[in-house]
Each structure stands twice: as C-alpha cells, then as structure tokens.
Amino acid sequence: MEPVSHQGMPRLSWIDTLYSNFNYGTDGYDAEGNEEHKSSREGSETMPYIDESPTMSPQLSARSQDSVDGVSPTPTEVLLPGVSSDKGLLMRKLVLSGVLASEEIYINQLEALLLPMKPLKATASTSQPVLTLQQINDIFYKIEDIYQMHKDFYDKLCPIVLQFDNKTTVGHLFQKLASQLGVYKAFVDNYKFALETAEKCSQCNVQFFKISEVRTALLYKPIDRVTRSTLVLHDLLKHTPTDHPDYPLLQDALRISQNFLSSINEDIDPRRTAVTTPKGEPRQLVKDGFLVELSENSRKLRHLFLFTDLLLCAKLKKTTVGKHQQYDCKWYIPLADLVFPSPEESEPIPQLHATPDHEIEEMKAKISVLKSEIQKERKSNKGSSRTIERLKKKMFEYESWLLLYSPTIPFRIHNKNGKSYFFLLSSDYERSEWREAIQKLQKKDLQALALSPFELQVLTASCFKLRTVHNVPIISHKDDDESPGLYGFLHVIVKSAKGFSHSSNLYCTLEVDSFGYFVSKAKTRVFRDTTEPEWNEEFEIELEGSQCLRILCYEKCYDKSKLNKDNNEIVDKIMGKGQIQLDPQVVQSKNWHDDVIEMNGIKVEFSMKFSSRDMSLKRTPSKKQTGVFGVKISVVTKRERSKVPYIVRQCIEEVEKRGIEEVGIYRISGVATDIQALKASFDASNKDILMMLSDMDINAIAGTLKLYFRELPEPLLTDRLYLAFMEGIALSDPAAKENCMMHLLRSLPDPNLMTFLFLLQHLKRVAEKEPINKMSLHNLATVFGPTLLRPSEVESKGHMNLASDIWSHDVMAQVQVLLYYLQHPPISFSELKRSTLYYSTDV
Structure with a gap:
C-alpha cells in the first residue's frame, strides 16, 4: 500500500x-x-x-x-x-x-x-x-x-x-x-x-x-x-x-x-476503563447523568454512574477554591442484585409534596427575565462584568431549582438484598435509556460483589475524571456563543412508521427540551392492529429555547392489571425511540423539511417547519364577513343573533360532555388536520358539524376552540384595554385591584364580555377535575392567557426584540390576568352591567 x-x-x-x-x-x-x-x-x-x-x-x-x-x-x-x-x-x-x-x-x-x-x-x-x-x-x-x-x-x-x-x-x-x-x-x-x-x-x-x-x-x-x-x-x-x-x-x-x-x-455505549475489579477485570463506565432522587421525602440532585457491574449514586462535594472537586458516594447496587419492580409489585410512591404548576411557570418567567437582562447588559457599552456575573449566579439558582422540582415521571430500582431507590425524571425517553442500559448489562454473566471501603473510595474518586456529563443541563453553563435554541412554534407532521415485527396498537409521542429538561408535547392517536401505522397527524409545538426533538413509539396496553402504583397509569411498552437536532438553518425554511428517525429497526417518517414567536403574533385586519374564523366577534354574534358565538358554545359543550377528564385537555396538541377540517366546517356552516364534533378526537376540538380565539382579528380582551389590564394586575392593594379589574371587564363590548364569562365558567369546571385531568387553574391560564390578552402588532415589536422574551414579564402578566378572574368568585354579567351606573366607562 x-x-x-x-x-x-x-x-x-x-x-x-x-x-x-x-x-x-x-x-x-x-x-x-x-x-x-x-x-x-x-x-x-x-x-x-x-x-x-x-x-x-x-x-x-x-x-x-x-x-x-x-x-x-x-x-x-x-x-x-x-x-x-x-x-x-x-x-x-x-x-x-x-x-x-x-x-x-x-x-x-x-x-x-x-x-x-x-x-x-x-x-x-x-x-x-x-x-x-x-x-x-x-x-x-x-x-x-x-x-x-x-x-x-x-x-x-x-x-x-x-x-x-x-x-x-x-x-x-x-x-x-x-x-x-x-x-x-x-x-x-x-x-x-x-x-x-x-x-x-x-x-x-x-x-x-x-x-x-x-x-x-x-x-x-x-x-x-x-x-x-x-x-x-x-x-x-x-x-x-x-x-x-x-x-x-x-x-x-x-x-x-x-x-x-x-x-x-443510540447504539454506542460510552464506556471508559475505570479501575480493575478484585478479579483483575476492567470495570468500565457505561453511562452517567444527573437525576433527581427522592430521599427522605425530599428531592436531591444526584449524579448516577452506571459501570459494567454496578450502579453508583454520588453527590458532588462542595470544595474550596483551588481544590479539585470530588464525589461522595451515597450508595451503590451490584447489577447482579438490581431489579426493576413490575407494576403490580411496586410499592406506593413515597409521600411527596408536588410543586404547584404556577410556581414552575413563574420560575420560568424569572429565568427569561434574567436572560433578557444579561443580554441587555452585554449589548450596553457600560455593561459591567460584575453585574453580568451577579445575574448569571441568580439565574443558576433559579435554573437549579427548576431542574430539581419539575421532574414528575417515576423511576424505581430495587436491591433484592436491601432497599428501593426512587428517582423522578422529566422524560420517558430518559427513563427508557437508563432501564435499557442496565438490562443490557444484566444479560451478561454477572457475579454478586461487595466493595471494600478502600475499593469504594478508589471507584468514587475515579468518577470525576471518568464522567461524560460534566455539567448540570442548564442554560447558565452554556458558552456565550452557543445557540440559544429556538423560540416559537414547531409544526410537525408524524406520517408513518415501518419495521415492526408483529401487529400492535401503536402511537407516538413528541418531546422537546425546555429550560434544560425534556417535556412531552404531543401524542398521536392509537393505530390499531397494524405493522405499518399511517398517522399523518400534524401538531403545533411551542418551543422555549429548544434544540432537540425526540420521537417515542409505543405499543398501547389495555390491561388494567398493569397499573403503575407510582402514578396510577397503565404502562405502555416503548417499541423505539430516536431524536434529531433542531438545526435553525433547516427548520426555519418556509418549506416543510422531510426527515426519518431510525429506532431499533423501526423507521418513523415525519415533516417539520418552524415559525417564530413574532410571526405567530401577527394579526391582519378582518376583511371577510362570512365564516367565523378571523371575523370580529361582534360581527359573528350579530349574524347568528346570539350572545356567544356558536363555535364557542359547541366546542365547550363537547369538551364538557366527553373530554373534561381527559389528561392534559387544552395542553395536549390536537391533530392539525382534524382542527383544519373543523375550522372549514364551522366557516361553511356545515349542517353535519354536530356529527363531526361527536366523532372527532377531543384534543382536536379543544385545539379548534384555541385556534378560534387566536385568529380573532382583535384579542377577546381587546387591544384598547391591553395596557390597562397590565397596569391593573400589577396593583398591590387588593381593593384597588378588585375595583380596577372589575371595571375593565365592564369596559369590554357586550359580545366580548359574554363570551369571556362563558369561557371562564367552563375553565373553572375543567379545573375542578384537576386530580384526573392534571389541568389546574394556573395550567389553563397559561394556555389561554396569552391568546385572550396579547399586545397589538405595534406594541409587540417593542417586546419581541429578543427571542427568549417568550416568557417575558408581559407574558407572565397575561397569565396572571386570566388567573385572577379564574380564582375570583363567580362573576355575573347582569351584576357587572348594573354596577356600570356607579362607574365611568372611560379607561
């Protein structure tokens, strides 16, 4: 050669x-x-x-x-x-x-x-x-x-x-x-x-x-x-x-x-030679990462290390400046003794105080405000490095809190010779990765072992140099020139899948990263008894600094005996999983980008395109007088001779009939093609609309209602009153806030006020089912607030200069406005109007 x-x-x-x-x-x-x-x-x-x-x-x-x-x-x-x-x-x-x-x-x-x-x-x-x-x-x-x-x-x-x-x-x-x-x-x-x-x-x-x-x-x-x-x-x-x-x-x-x-x-084990076992065999690191452990009824951030023969849980010690960081071993389990309890064998979840959703969302808002302040400091010629470091330190504290208190997916492992250990994860994808990595190693001929104190000390000391995950996955640890991720809406069409060995009831879920951790954003319908499902379902997913899209393919289980005692949900089997980087240069094209994710021999075909947040806020003056979408609410109610638009009444009626207990109702994306079909039918005053509603997936109906409010040429709470609502919710005195917020409602046009009160009562009824549907008042306010109350296009330009302003002060205030009315005792239209006699309507 x-x-x-x-x-x-x-x-x-x-x-x-x-x-x-x-x-x-x-x-x-x-x-x-x-x-x-x-x-x-x-x-x-x-x-x-x-x-x-x-x-x-x-x-x-x-x-x-x-x-x-x-x-x-x-x-x-x-x-x-x-x-x-x-x-x-x-x-x-x-x-x-x-x-x-x-x-x-x-x-x-x-x-x-x-x-x-x-x-x-x-x-x-x-x-x-x-x-x-x-x-x-x-x-x-x-x-x-x-x-x-x-x-x-x-x-x-x-x-x-x-x-x-x-x-x-x-x-x-x-x-x-x-x-x-x-x-x-x-x-x-x-x-x-x-x-x-x-x-x-x-x-x-x-x-x-x-x-x-x-x-x-x-x-x-x-x-x-x-x-x-x-x-x-x-x-x-x-x-x-x-x-x-x-x-x-x-x-x-x-x-x-x-x-x-x-x-x-997906197919590579990140192994590195660590130390030699007592038998002279190399012990290698296979996987490591940060997980939240539930210990003594409190959440603890741990670094988990999976070696070829054992699982070690460690905590990073606090050290003084200039000294090398070290890990402190909390516990370890030989893989020969590690078991995953089956759903029926699982003990009930330890008593845990769940973090309220509104606290999670408020923390996201605080992080976004800090990000904006840091960017402004950097752009300013007088930007002080000391000021930036102070802001970064505060943001690190907030992000660490979010990482600790947001995970909710249970992951339990058990030492058959001892106790169980309980973790909380934010992603089913991540849980599956850990389970699969451990089970793969357990297929080998593993022997029981017990480390001497010296051996454990040596192994723990090696973890710092062997680790592949160096930092907690939070924004504060990113370099200044790293991509901040995408902010806006990702449109994804999940088309089909091939490569299944036997007929199954199959569906997919979509996850994206947000504030350092992954969250599930959408779910296809179940395609029954097939090896080649063809979903062809489109979803709109909100991105908050996202850089990666994950797709998981499941086999649906209908056996109620396989109930997970940790979260009272039936355990569906993951058939495959894969992920793709969201390259801004690719997804920000106006055209759809076709792609394929391969997972364990399964190929899932999908398409995606991205629209920025400011594009989604653009509204054009209404020119159409027919139909209901994009038409002023006063025009629709006058034409229908109704107090509340027909589309609002019918969608709410259907949700309350068969969707009020649906997990994630209004949060889970509906199929975009179904939503567009309902939109076309409502616009055309189709006589079969009631039949369509009764047959349609409930998330599509919820999505249609949200789309109707989003496409109004003027938001339901009007452009004219936007700044007044922002000022009113910021008042500190409860009595002054009460007077102002009720006065603003009285200032709305009658069709807007009637529709708002009608929706308000519906959302309260949905929240009453929170133990089942997981939708609290704050969750619902987060979904609807920025849709019902948003700045005009002129005002929004001043607020959307930074992509990360998606969770800016204004957005948080929009949520708080709706939450105020949701938490308020029942509000009557007639009583509000009667009070008009005593208050001026000028704002």
Missing part, C-alpha cells in the same frame, strides 16, 4: 500511530494537561461516546515544515490585532491546513489498521491459516472503504489549500464526504461484533494476539473522526461569509454529520 504523501512523507510506524497525540479538541475533560488524553486512549477496548455538541475550538496543529519537506501547508501568518480585512480568509485557511495535517495522520492510522490484512488473507488459503477468510472480513469490515474515502478527500483538498484565496471553494468536498457517512454507519453496526471476533481469535491463536491488541487500540479512530469532522465544519461555517458559495454546502454537510451522530449514539 502506498504512503499517503505524494511528496515523500514517511508513513508512521505502528507505535507512532498508536501513540500519536494529534488532538482536535474533542476528548473532553483534561484537568491535568495532555497526558490525561493520552492515557485515556491507551488500552481502550470499547468505542467512546460521540460528543454531538462540540463546545471547544479545535487546536489546529501540523508538523513543522522544517522537519519534513512537503507536508500539508500550515499558515505561518499571525492575525495581528486590528487587522480584519483578510481575517476570514486566514481563519479558513488555518482550519483547512489543520484538516490536511489531521487527515495525513488519520490515513496513516487506517493504513496501520490494514497492514496485517493482506498477510492474513494470504495464509487463509493455506493448510495452517491464522484466521479464516470470514473472520478477516468481519474484523476489517469497511476499513478499506473508509481509507479510500479519506484518501480521495485528501488528494483533492491538498492542491486547493496550497493555492487558497477568497474565490476558492471546498464545500463540495465536505458535502461529498458527509454524503458517504453510510460507510461509517455500517462500520459502527459491525463494531462490537468485530471486537468480539478479534478477542475470540486472540484467545485461541497466539499469532493473532498482538495484532488484536493494536487493532483494539485503533478501532475507535474512524468513530472519533466523525466528531472531529463536525468540529471542522462548525469552524469553517463560522469564518465563511453567508453569501460565499461554500456556505450552503457546508451547512448541508454539517446537518448530515449531526444527524448521523444522533442516529448512531
């Missing part, structure tokens, strides 16, 4: 390749300098977890041209302060030069991997083969293809970089490389099998033993390469003008790479 350099560059030896320390900044924590990176890689026997969210800039390096002639060009120019004309060109050239240097080393590593393959194949046809041909193919699967991909990439990139200028394009090369990632997927799928085959062969064949050792040490290189390529694309985009021909090509390559990483991370 020819060396990579056409200009005489010597190929690295086996030892040079194995211990080469070229670093493109993705190896994670490095408290003690570069030596830790080297030692963490030596002897690694399993594939490292792939970091999908690079936060470090690559440390570009290449060998000096003084040592070897003709290696990849590395710019020697230094970007001087104040010189900005050629900064972008220099930075792109610097990044690309680092890519070439890195590619040389990587290609030599692949050559080193392939060196023994030819002699092994030559002996395969002899009477004394070292390995069979099948074993050789299994161990060296796809390495030749990967080598050729990068050899071609290097050969084409090298001459371009040598003559690099502003007109030079390289995006097509990166796009082509990204489009070939299917080869890497095949490599990943075969990875564990290749390792097992190599290990078995090395045990029974001394000749292959040394080859196996080197093979194992290098096998992670192709996987690590994808992450590093993603880092390069981030940096190239950062320094490429948006109008440059490379920009859309690099964006596409980055999107493909990120989606690839998301898809394969």
